Amino acid sequence: MPLGMLRPTPLVEQATEHLREQITGGHWPIGTRIPGENALAKTLGVGRSTVREALRALAGAGLVQARQGSGVFVIATEPADDWSTRLRRAAITDVYEVRMMVETQAARLAAARRTDEDIASLEAALQARRAAAGGDDGAFVDADIALHAAVVAAARNPVLDDLFAEFAPRLRGRLVDMLELLELRHADPNPGDDTHAALVDAIRRGDGEAASRILQTELEQTLALLHRNAD
Structure with a gap:
């Protein structure tokens, strides 16, 4: 042309x-x-x-x-993939590993920077997660993601907010599938409640090491299940 x-x-x-x-x-x-x-x-x-x-x-x-x-x-005849495109094409376990690194550091920052408003948001998100335990897997995953988003928001870093917002849609469908295929909520409709409550408490107390450690352990367990589901 x-x-x-x-x-x-x-x-x-x-x-x-x-x-x-x-x-x-x-x-x-x-x-x-x-x-x-x-x-x-x-x-x-x-x-x-x-x-x-x-x-x-x-x-x-x-x-x-x-x-x-x-x-x-x-130097090229096709545009390089943008971040969103690369996320859509990436293996879910690779995405989850990056999410884990981002969130564990976000939890550490949240413990240091949280405000009273952040604590209120975290507690409300925890209660909403508990309420969603009575619903289907999709509603439960949405509530779980909302709690994790509240943790990231408490870190007070807009770049972390943007990163998490990119991860969430990519992860949601696979997490719902995992819950259904592995029947993870049949015995306990609210798995991980104690862990999430401890996470919120650690952030409330300003204990960044504990918050990061709790979240690291919780996300590693989910990553192991994703690997199992991928096999």
């Missing part, structure tokens, strides 16, 4: 898409040095700043790389 003048709305997005098409369509193969900013700006009918932002977006997608003194070169 030949390059051409762009419409006057939103120019950076349009420029990025036009340049991306040159790469993904094979017009600029890997190793190609793409035209300079001035040439691209003239061809697309935009300013150099627009071209520069478009090239940054393409670099962020792993398609091009700037080489000092040489120009910008095509």
Whole structure:
């Protein structure tokens, strides 16, 4: 597809898409040095700043790389997978291992940073988990995830919040399947209640070591069950 003048709305997005098409369509193969900013700006009918932002977006997608003194070169013809895509494709046990590392440190931070509001949220989430024990496996897993999300929120780190929010949807379905296939709630409809209560208490007391240790043990047990379910 030949390059051409762009419409006057939103120019950076349009420029990025036009340049991306040159790469993904094979017009600029890997190793190609793409035209300079001035040439691209003239061809697309935009300013150099627009071209520069478009090239940054393409670099962020792993398609091009700037080489000092040489120009910008095509290094891939397909965009690199974003974080969400990689999570969807990853083995559930790999995702859970990363979740375990994130959450155990979040629990340690939560014990140091928790506020009265956080404690109230944790206690409410614990009670909601207990109430969900009378429901189906899906409702119970949702309540369990909500309690863990409250622990992460108490760490007062928005990046940790975002990471957990990415993990949760990927994990939910497999956790529900695991409960059903292994019949884990038949003998006890509220498995892990003592452990989760101890976790909330450790955070309330400000004992980061205990909170991290309790959560590590609980998540390791679930990871072992996931491995068993994957076999």
